[in-house]
Amino acid sequence: MPVWHKKTQEWVKSGQLIVIGITQEQHPDRCRLFAQWQGLDWPILWDPINVLESTAVPIVTAIDEHGIVRSTKPRPETLEAEFLNISFSDDGVASPLATADPDGQTSRRPLRVELLDAATAELEDTAERQITARSVRDLADAMILWGETAQVNAAIKLYENVLQQQADDTAAWFRLGVAFRLRYDSALRQPDDFANAVKHWEQALKLNPNQYIWRRRIQQYGPRLEKPYSFYDWVQQARDEIVARGETPQPLVVEPQAAELAQPARAFGVDSAPAVSPDPEGQIQRDAKPLIVAEITRVPSTVRPGGSAQVHIAFSPNAALPAQWNNESEPLQVWIEPPAGWQINQRLHHVAPTSNLATSREVRRLDFEIQVPSDATGTVKIPAYALYYVCEDTDGTCQYLRQDWEIEIVILD
Numbered sequence: 001m002p003v004w005h006k007k008t009q010e011w012v013k014s015g016q017l018i019v020i021g022i023t024q025e026q027h028p029d030r031c032r033l034f035a036q037w038q039g040l041d042w043p044i045l046w047d048p049i050n051v052l053e054s055t056a057v058p059i060v061t062a063i064d065e066h067g068i069v070r071s072t073k074p075r076p077e078t079l080e081a082e083f084l085n086i087s088f089s090d091d092g093v094a095s096p097l098a099t100a101d102p103d104g105q106t107s108r109r110p111l112r113v114e115l116l117d118a119a120t121a122e123l124e125d126t127a128e129r130q131i132t133a134r135s136v137r138d139l140a141d142a143m144i145l146w147g148e149t150a151q152v153n154a155a156i157k158l159y160e161n162v163l164q165q166q167a168d169d170t171a172a173w174f175r176l177g178v179a180f181r182l183r184y185d186s187a188l189r190q191p192d193d194f195a196n197a198v199k200h201w202e203q204a205l206k207l208n209p210n211q212y213i214w215r216r217r218i219q220q221y222g223p224r225l226e227k228p229y230s231f232y233d234w235v236q237q238a239r240d241e242i243v244a245r246g247e248t249p250q251p252l253v254v255e256p257q258a259a260e261l262a263q264p265a266r267a268f269g270v271d272s273a274p275a276v277s278p279d280p281e282g283q284i285q286r287d288a289k290p291l292i293v294a295e296i297t298r299v300p301s302t303v304r305p306g307g308s309a310q311v312h313i314a315f316s317p318n319a320a321l322p323a324q325w326n327n328e329s330e331p332l333q334v335w336i337e338p339p340a341g342w343q344i345n346q347r348l349h350h351v352a353p354t355s356n357l358a359t360s361r362e363v364r365r366l367d368f369e370i371q372v373p374s375d376a377t378g379t380v381k382i383p384a385y386a387l388y389y390v391c392e393d394t395d396g397t398c399q400y401l402r403q404d405w406e407i408e409i410v411i412l413d
Contacts, residue, residue, distance in 0.1 A: 002038045004060065007076040012042070016084050022047050024057060024213055026181060026220075030232070033250040037238035048182070049144055049175040056212045064088040133165040137172055144179060149186045155179050173204035174214050185254050189363075194297040194312065202301060221257075221299045223308040223369045224265035232256035233263065259299070259310045259367045268308055268343055268371045275348040278333050278387055284402035291323035291390045292316070294405055302410045306374035311407055312367040315351070315386065324359035326389035326398045332364055333387040336407070339380065343371040359391050372411060381406040 004019070011017035019042040023031045028046045035044055052059075062071040062083045074083060140158035143151040159176035162169055177200030184193035198218065205214045220231045235256055239249045297312040315332060317323035325332075332351040338344045351364045370382070384407055391398040 002040070004076060005038065005040050005042070007079075011080070011084060018042075020045065022052065024048065024050060024054070026178065026217065027185070027252070027254060029250060029253050030235075030256075033235065033238055033252060036247070036250050037234075037242055046145070049141060049178050050171070050213050051141060051145070053171070054213060055210060066090050133162045133169060133172075136165075137162045137169070137175070140179075141175065144175070144182070149182070149188060152179055152183045152186065152188060156183065168207060170204050170207040170211070173200050173207065174211075174217075177201040177204065177217075191293075191295055194295065194314070195301070198297060198299050199301050218299060221259050221297075221310060221312065221367075223259070223299070223310045224262050225268065225308050227262065227264035230261060230263045232260045235261075257312070257365055257367050259312070259369075268369070269345055270343055271346045275346070277335050277337075278348070279335075279385070279402060282402070284387060284400065287390070287401035287403045289318065289321060289323075290403055291318055291321060291392065291401070292386070292388060292403060293318050294386065294403065296405075296407055298407075298409065302412050303372050304412045305372060305376050308369055308371045309409065310367055310369055312365065314363050314365050315388070316363045317361045317390070322393035322396070324361055324391045324393065324396075325353060325355075325364070326359060326391045327353040327355060328358055329389040329400070334366060335385055335387075336368065336370075337383045338370060339382065341373040341376075342380075342382070345369040370409065372409060376409075376411050377413075378411055380409045380411065382409060 008017055008019055012019055021035075021040065021042055021044040023044055024047055025031045026048050028048075031044060031046070034040075059072075060074055061069055062074040062079070064070050064083075066088060068088065070083060070088065136158050140155040140162070143155040143158070147155065156176065156179045159172050159179060162172040163176070166172070177197040180193045180197035180200065183189055184197065198221070201214055201218050205211060205218065208214070216228075219226055219228065235252075242249045292315055295314045295316075297314075299310045299312065303309045313334070317325065331353065334349040334351065336344055336347050336349075338347075346368050349366050349368065351366050353360065353364070354362050372380075383404070385402055385404040387400070387402050389398060389400050
């Protein structure tokens with residue numbers, strides 16, 4: 001896109017061309033940061049659910065003033081001669097979004113309104129036709145794209161309804177995964193949202209293994225051995241260069257985690273620095289309530305023998321209790337104890353608070369890679385524990401506690 005932006009700037013300024021981008025990004029705020037960094041000043045539409053049904057990117061399309069596609073593979077060096085300097089006729093094609101005002105003038109209704117109205121009307125028209133799975137999916141799509149976070153719960157239920165009617169709807173599988181991840185990144189997050197996102201993306205890819213977009217969405221959160229490139233290693237560079245220009249970088253709702261920043265690797269890497277268990281004798285008092293809840297997601301959800309997985313853990317104060325992180329003491333520590341024959345890239349992790357307040361309730365995340373032995377079978381449970389300072393309410397008792405749990409790795413038969 002930066003290449004096209006540089007080439008088309010003069011045409012846009014002269015009024016010869018209007019440029020609109022479409023991003024397949026899960027997180028729109030990351031797209032905004034990239035656009036700010038690269039100086040992309042054209043409108044960028046957000047398509048996390050792949051409404052375009054594209055199987056690869058980038059895709060460049062030349063559309064004339066009549067709304068007719070003239071080229072699906074334009075080139076920057078020939079665009080002026082083959083598109084901009086040519087006068088196209090209407091070809092008798094009318095815009096499907098054109099409507100007539102009461103005064104007889106033609107106008108265009110916003111696409112958001114068109115889609116929401118069309119999907120809702122079909123759902124409500126039960127007297128004349130049976131509600132189709134496609135109708136339900138269209139309404140869910142509209143809710144995701146324009147309903148904002150408030151409608152994500154309704155969209156999830158609609159996608160689930162589609163799959164009950166039509167289990168081979170690959171697009172619904174993928175889009176339901178997107179909806180789960182959107183909810184995971186919002187204030188409405190529920191346990192297992194991220195894990196459910198991964199499982200639905202995997203099912204979509206299983207049904208359509210040639211879908212590049214779906215494969216990349218999984219690899220974004222997966223281990224280095226499965227990565228084609230680093231997905232977000234540009235973020236810090238972008239911020240530094242934006243600040244150097246005297247601007248404030250676009251904020252990110254969710255910071256990229258280690259898996260999203262990691263470079264691809266040909267061999268499994270292990271941290272060479274010696275690590276020592278911070279509580280080898282298990283003397284720290286246990287968090288029995290618990291005040292802190294750990295959510296674990298594996299990518300992929302099942303691992304082949306000899307393969308690797310990225311394990312994501314999200315720690316948050318228990319929503320049912322008035323628990324708060326105590327930020328005036330040591331950071332959260334996490335220790336992983338893999339079985340003999342298993343490898344892990346890092347055993348001991350420290351997760352610093354992201355809040356400057358004395359106490360807070362934010363989610364703290366970490367991820368690490370684990371490699372499965374070639375002879376592993378069944379389901380293996382890997383022991384782990386976390387040590388943290390936590391308070392029971394803002395003015396309540398603050399304690400240093402330990403929580404033990406197991407990370408389940410499911411091996412493919």
